[in-house]
Amino acid sequence: MQFRIPAALVMATFLGLAGCASQPPAATRSASSSATAVSTARQAVANLASASSSLVSGRLLLQPMGDGVHITGEIGGLPPGSSHGFHIHEKGDCSAVDASSAGGHFNPTLQPHGRAGNGPHHAGDNDNLVADASGVAHVNAHVAGVTLGGGASNDIAGRALIVHAAADDYASQPAGNAGARVACGVIRVTR
Secondary structure: OOOOOOHHHHHHHHHHHHHHHOOOOHHHHHHHOOOEOOOOOOOEEEEEEEOOOOOOEEEEEEEEEOOEEEEEEEEEOOOOOOEEOEEEEOOOOOOOOOOHHHOOEOOOOOOOOOOOOOOOOOOOEOOOEEEOOOOOEEEEEEEEOOEOOOEOOOEOOOOEEEEEOOOOOOOOOOOOOOOOEEEEEEOEEOO
């Protein structure tokens, strides 16, 4: 005796199993959502070293604050009274002589380049730094929408801070036409 299963039942069973397969296994779901969207570190530093044959260097302190991360410190060796693009870049690698190893601007939400606080922009976009009469930029910047530590997509720990040779025009794509990278430092969690 041969047993026959109606085609409609086979199709319904197949579709039901296919629908179940569209969800990743529970272990995969929990692993991918385990990264937190809040800062887990309390402090980080970035020691900026010269790049592209410049004399620019500095030390910056980063701390979670409110809706993002606050950056303070000083960067010296800049031409007196000059303005410079200042960005968080995607890779924590300053090994190339021109700091190109740091990759592009940190942009986890795939936005166009712009000015922070004025419409769409990369998460790593910041206002220009301005050097005083001694060629020192006193940094007091707040980067909204990022975290420090925790591994979320907006985490800046382990990424690079870059100072550019020229001012960011906040419009040119993909990076604001800010010129050469004159200093680079990796954001390292200290506590």
